Amino acid sequence: MSGTFSKSMARNVFYGGTAFFVLLFLALSFDTQQALPQRDNRANLTPAVAAGKKIWEVNNCIGCHTLLGEGAYYAPELGNVYKRRGPDFIKVWIKNQPTKVPGRRQMPQFNLTDKQLDDLVEFLKYTSEIDTNNWPPNIEG
Amino acid sequence: MQYKSQAVAKPYFIAAIGLFIGQILFGLIMGLQYVVGDFLFPAIPFNIARMVHTNLLIVWLLFGFMGAAYYMVPEESETELYSPRLAMALFWIFLVAGALTIVGYLMVPYAKLAEMTGNDLLATMGREFLEQPLLTKVGIVIVALGFLFNLTLTLLKGRKTSISLVLLMGLWGLAVFFLFSFYNPENLVKDKFYWWWVVHLWVEGVWELILGALLAFVLIKVTGVDREVIEKWLYVIITLTLITGIIGTGHHYFWIGTPAYWKWWGSIFSALEPIPFFAMTVFAFNMVNRRRRDHPNRAATLWALGTGVMAFLGAGVWGFLHTLAPVNYYTHGTQITAAHGHMAFYGAYVMVVLTIISYAMPVLRGRAANSNRAQVVEMWSFWLMTISMVFITLFLTAAGVLQVWLQRFSTSPLPFMVVQDQISLFYWMREVTGVIFLLGLVAYVASFFVKGEAATLASSTSGRAGIGTQPA
Numbered sequence: 297m298s299g300t301f302s303k304s305m306a307r308n309v310f311y312g313g314t315a316f317f318v319l320l321f322l323a324l325s326f327d328t329q330q331a332l333p334q335r336d337n338r339a340n341l342t343p344a345v346a347a348g349k350k351i352w353e354v355n356n357c358i359g360c361h362t363l364l365g366e367g368a369y370y371a372p373e374l375g376n377v378y379k380r381r382g383p384d385f386i387k388v389w390i391k392n393q394p395t396k397v398p399g400r401r402q403m404p405q406f407n408l409t410d411k412q413l414d415d416l417v418e419f420l421k422y423t424s425e426i427d428t429n430n431w432p433p434n435i436e437g
Numbered sequence: 438m439q440y441k442s443q444a445v446a447k448p449y450f451i452a453a454i455g456l457f458i459g460q461i462l463f464g465l466i467m468g469l470q471y472v473v474g475d476f477l478f479p480a481i482p483f484n485i486a487r488m489v490h491t492n493l494l495i496v497w498l499l500f501g502f503m504g505a506a507y508y509m510v511p512e513e514s515e516t517e518l519y520s521p522r523l524a525m526a527l528f529w530i531f532l533v534a535g536a537l538t539i540v541g542y543l544m545v546p547y548a549k550l551a552e553m554t555g556n557d558l559l560a561t562m563g564r565e566f567l568e569q570p571l572l573t574k575v576g577i578v579i580v581a582l583g584f585l586f587n588l589t590l591t592l593l594k595g596r597k598t599s600i601s602l603v604l605l606m607g608l609w610g611l612a613v614f615f616l617f618s619f620y621n622p623e624n625l626v627k628d629k630f631y632w633w634w635v636v637h638l639w640v641e642g643v644w645e646l647i648l649g650a651l652l653a654f655v656l657i658k659v660t661g662v663d664r665e666v667i668e669k670w671l672y673v674i675i676t677l678t679l680i681t682g683i684i685g686t687g688h689h690y691f692w693i694g695t696p697a698y699w700k701w702w703g704s705i706f707s708a709l710e711p712i713p714f715f716a717m718t719v720f721a722f723n724m725v726n727r728r729r730r731d732h733p734n735r736a737a738t739l740w741a742l743g744t745g746v747m748a749f750l751g752a753g754v755w756g757f758l759h760t761l762a763p764v765n766y767y768t769h770g771t772q773i774t775a776a777h778g779h780m781a782f783y784g785a786y787v788m789v790v791l792t793i794i795s796y797a798m799p800v801l802r803g804r805a806a807n808s809n810r811a812q813v814v815e816m817w818s819f820w821l822m823t824i825s826m827v828f829i830t831l832f833l834t835a836a837g838v839l840q841v842w843l844q845r846f847s848t849s850p851l852p853f854m855v856v857q858d859q860i861s862l863f864y865w866m867r868e869v870t871g872v873i874f875l876l877g878l879v880a881y882v883a884s885f886f887v888k889g890e891a892a893t894l895a896s897s898t899s900g901r902a903g904i905g906t907q908p909a
């Protein structure tokens with residue numbers, strides 16, 4: 297890094313290189329938007345699913361669980377919990393928390409109504425049907 | 438200190454350190470909840486502690502970045518800050534808003550907090566790292582705009598160095614990408630896609646510009662190496678950062694419903710992301726070896742070198758470890774991720790903020806460097822915290838490898854909770870090491886209170902004059 301390669305050349309490479317890769321990233325993102333309808337299960341994105349997503353958010357489930365592998369690593373993956381446990385188990389489980397088993401990790405009681413539980417399950421069902429390139433590797437998540 | 442208005446940096450640095458202590462205490466609470474599951478339940482459920490831990494981290498790093506900018510930009514621009522009063526007003530607004538938000542997390546059930554703070558108007562809460570109530574998010578934008586306005590005007594009326602240009606580009610980028618936190622579509626895949634425009638494009642994009650600028654500034658000061666050389670390195674490093682890191686976002690688009698071609702784009706470009714971190718390490722050591730003088734603040738030099746090494750290890754090496762799609766298929770969302778997240782955040786952003794504080798605080802307190810005794814205590818804290826973080830990372834990595842093996846890779850995979858039980862030994866070791874980290878932090882705070890004669894070195898033209906007369 298000496299001699300002929302000056303600071304102003306380095307600066308120009310910075311602006312040029314950055315501009316190029318920003319544009320490339322925008323192009324790829326645009327293409328992704330076009331491809332999403334085939335993959336993101338939007339056909340099943342009902343009002344119940346949208347309501348379920350909001351219940352998921354305002355109770356901060358992501359603060360303990362992962363969803364499609366993102367979130368916290370304290371409690372089981374829930375992106376595929378619909379397939380692992382089924383709708384009835386999920387509802388009963390959430391209603392019965394906390395387990396109060398001494399020393400065991402605890403999940404709070406959220407006092408959700410039956411309607412809210414149904415919406416939440418719809419959201420988890422929709423999530424489990426997103427095309428994730430075959431992730432997770434097995435049903436345990 | 439060359440310009441009176443640089444003094445506004447001081448409260449920012451003090452607040453940063455205070456919040457850092459809070460972050461670590463909540464880290465220790467969570468670490469214990471990992472092995473004693475009902476610890477503090479239901480008073481502080483794990484998710485609440487986690488929000489406090491990560492949000493305090495981000496907020497104190499922002500305090501650090503802002504303090505750094507208020508300190509650096511007047512000196513670089515050779516002019517007083519445009520408005521020191523605005524800077525102080527924003528300090529209090531940010532501190533009070535931040536404190537209220539944390540109190541809200543701890544005192545009010547999260548769903549209730551969402552209802553009270555207008556989440557029904559625009560739902561933005563409940564996503565990792567972006568848990569802040571709408572009001573707080575708006576507050577952050579207002580503080581950021583006021584801050585950028587103040588600094589941009591300062592820059593415009595003074596000398597425009599590459600370091601302050603790069604710093605301001607990074608800070609503007611930080612504010613602009615934060616705006617994506619207001620976009621939360623019902624479609625989960627789109628939500629996740631743009632969520633990474635905040636998180637990834639921060640830590641592996643614009644924040645690295647800030648990191649480079651801070652490091653370059655301190656290196657000019659402590660080594661006296663020619664500005665032209667240092668700024669050329671800076672441009673090379675941030676070029677490498679952005680041409681790898683922008684498309685590198687793709688390493689988060691493998692399994693969230695996005696097209697399969699991201700496996701190629703994400704793997705290839707993110708595999709190159711360690712290069713700028715490596716360049717940064719070489720840069721720091723190179724400049725210190727070519728130094729024109731010995732600065733009496735040896736602690737600041739140690740932090741600067743440490744930043745290079747630890748950022749390369751945490752972001753570069755531990756990032757590379759799980760960034761290729763075939764590997765990430767198994768490690769995605771495990772303790773491997775947590776291991777990497779800890780060492781990368783510590784090595785890059787915690788350490789660079791501590792570097793600038795180490796350099797600037799003595800000057801703000803009227804001396805070129807602290808007493809030798811104070812520096813020795815500070816260097817002890819450097820080693821205690823840094824070595825603890827290395828071991829925290831190693832223990833989490835061990836936990837992660839076993840987790841992947843037992844839960845994902847094995848032909849008879851075990852359930853999540855069963856696996857967590859089997860690897861609890863490593864969580865205990867992480868927790869013990871976390872206590873040592875806390876001791877290091879206590880030593881760090883103590884170093885500010887150790888008295889003694891300001892250190893000088895024979896080769897430096899005594900204290901302040903040594904800095905002031907540099908042709909920097």
Ligand code: HEM
Pocket residue numbers: 367368369370461464465467468471487490491494774775776778779782783784787867868870871872874875
């Ligand atoms: C005493 C030391 C510390 C302990 C015991 C600790 C503990 C923890 C725990 C248990 C989690 C939650 C993991 C999960 O989601 O299941 C966490 C998350 C996190 N901590 Fe710490 N922490 C400590 C220090 C730090 C420091 C110094 C930093 C910053 C440099 C940091 C940054 C983070 C980040 C970024 C996350 C989110 C991780 C991710 O999503 O991968 N922690 N910490």
Ligand code: HEM
Pocket residue numbers: 365366367565640641688689707708710711748752753755756757758759760761765768769770771774777778779781782785786
């Ligand atoms: C200073 C820079 C960096 C910081 C602060 C950082 C921090 C983090 C954090 C906190 C996460 C967890 C996000 C979540 O909670 O979901 C993460 C994930 C990840 N990081 Fe980094 N990182 C940095 C640089 C890098 C680099 C350079 C690479 C690649 C070489 C990399 C590769 C990854 C990958 C592949 C993931 C996803 C892990 C998963 O699938 O669960 N990171 N990073």
Ligand SMILES: [Fe+2]
Pocket residue numbers: 637641685686688689
């Ligand atoms: Fe990333």
